[in-house]
Amino acid sequence: MRTSVGIVLVSHSPQLGAGVRELAEQLGGGAVAVAVAAGTEDGSTGTSYELIEAAVREADGGAGVVVLPDLGSAVLTARAVLADLDRPDQAVLVDAPFVEGAVAAVVTASTGAALAEVAQAAREAWQSHKF
Structure with a gap:
């Protein structure tokens, strides 16, 4: 069986991260490791180096990981x-x-x-217009 690329969702909000994970897993058939690094260790709004690091390790099954941040410090901390x-x-x-x-x-x-194809598919989502 081929190992799939893992996905890490980095969000300031635990609720947002969990909701996006749930939707993505439902639409993707549950076959892909999706890890969430959302909020801080105490559940507050923010980002955490440690949570992101743990999520990358959790999602990586050997084929690599795409990391998707929501905004601002999520980008900086993920970098x-x-x-x-x-x-x-x-x-x-x-x-x-x-x-x-x-x-x-x-x-x-x-x-x-x-990995490169999965990353490109995420980037191309900028072209998905709702109307």
């Missing part, structure tokens, strides 16, 4: 975590709309696509 990884090619930080990018990444990863 710091990725800079400290043992394998720089292990994870890629992707600029994508949070909900649409997560769904696109999970659905694409569920097909067995490679």
Whole structure:
């Protein structure tokens, strides 16, 4: 069985992270590891280096990880975590709309696509117009 690319959702809000995870997993058929690093260790709004690092490790089954931040310090903290990884090619930080990018990444990863393809699918979600 082929290992799929994992997805990490980095959000300031535990509720937002959990909700996007639930939606993406439902639409992706539950075949992809989706980890959430949302809020701080005490459940407050914010971001946490430690939670992001743990989520990257949790989601990585060997095919790499796409990291999707919601905004602001989620980007900065995720960059710091990725800079400290043992394998720089292990994870890629992707600029994508949070909900649409997560769904696109999970659905694409569920097909067995490679890390670069999953990251590109998330980026292309910028082109998904609602009307």
